[in-house]
Amino acid sequence: MATETVIVNCARIEKPALDAIDRIARATLAGRRRGREVWLSNASDALLELLIFAGLDGTLRVEVKRQPEQRKEPGGVEEEGELPDPAA
Numbered sequence: 001m002a003t004e005t006v007i008v009n010c011a012r013i014e015k016p017a018l019d020a021i022d023r024i025a026r027a028t029l030a031g032r033r034r035g036r037e038v039w040l041s042n043a044s045d046a047l048l049e050l051l052i053f054a055g056l057d058g059t060l061r062v063e064v065k066r067q068p069e070q071r072k073e074p075g076g077v078e079e080e081g082e083l084p085d086p087a088a
Contacts, residue, residue, distance in 0.1 A: 003037050007063070011042035016050045028060055039063050 008027065013020050024040065031038040041063040043051075051057045 003035055005037045005039060006031050007039050007041050009042050010040050010044070010047055013044065013047055016044070016047040018050070018054065020047075021050055021054050021056065024060065025056060037061070 008024065010024075028038040039061045040047075043062050048057070048062065051060060051062070
């Protein structure tokens with residue numbers, strides 16, 4: 001049996017409260033009962049903190065925001081300095 005994925009866009013939840021968490025949890029439970037995999041997307045930091053506070057961070061699936069990779073400067077140049085004395 002193939003599992004369908006349902007993505008819940010949480011971008012409009014600007015000031016999350018426990019009632020929003022309750023609705024999300026109930027919708028997730030209903031989806032799972034119907035064989036759906038529910039993911040939350042665009043969750044704000046405030047919503048994520050509230051999910052952790054409510055103890056649902058391990059239960060609800062949250063799409064991770066990808067951060068741009070930090071890369072090193074190509075061809076790094078070292079500062080000028082004296083070389084240490086060679087070992088005798």
